[in-house]
Amino acid sequence: MALKGAIVVDTEKCKGCSVCVVNCPTKTIALTKEVNSKGYNYAYMAEPQTCTGCTNCATVCPDTCITVYRVKI
């Protein structure tokens, strides 16, 4: 049984602190080159196929802007 996950980032709330990037065990998350309306590079799934939905990123996000989904396949 494998786990597949996905995250949805509230891009306007994200401040691009990278704490989720270093806490992602599968190196799924990176910061975008584009910026949001406040000028921050926000987090996104750079490697969506590797996400397991472990919720580490959402747990450490200081601005609580990450929602996590997970399915068993």
Next chain:
Amino acid sequence: MDLKDIIKPENLVYKRTKVLTDNVMHYCPGCSHGTVHKLIAEVIEEMDIQDKTIGISPVGCAVFAYNYMHIDWQQAAHGRAPALATATKRLYPDKYIFTYQGDGDLASIGTAEIMHACNRGENIVVIFINNAIYGMTGGQMAPTTLLGMVTSTTPYGRQADINGYPLKITELIAQLEGTCYVTRQSVQNAAAARKTKKAIRKAFENSKQMKGTSFVEVVSSCSSGWKLTPTQANEWMEENMFPFYPLGDLKDI
């Protein structure tokens, strides 16, 4: 598997708690305050005590904490949050009262209030954010600043002969009879944040059982005050803060 097959309501495993408001926090990127606010809000949601919780916000960066949680709040004068919490708890013994204080607030100007509130064993929860610096006012030296640490008022590093020694206030508080639970935690990674959440939950449950004062210190980073990026600040904290402020329970009865 396509993303739209995963992102469905039935597959949801983590979402922002409803106890947090929709306001964007004014804290700097990567600030530990946001993470601790979230953990407190999640504990309040899990224990279903949203309408019974009163928070006391301090003076410091967290002075605006009342903007971020849908609970009742009071804002205390600098360092006086434990005094206000004492009054609130005695007037409303069935409510859950917590203070949320930084190191400049709790360990400096508010030392008398926190010592005596803990010594009296008031049934309150104290959340103590220790980032070893005055973050809000521009990174000045705090009582908790480490020896050799550069701040805007100690540009050559803190020296013991001029500035004295860093204050381990949590160790002092652990000696007081009135406290039932004294612990030191951190939130720089997911494992640490989950442990901190458990500690906060335990503190609120102690308050319910009227066991005495529960004191949760969270060793935090201040990337703006330390002049580092958020991830570098977390690494600096692990290398320099944790040897002096070791994590773990100091007292649990």
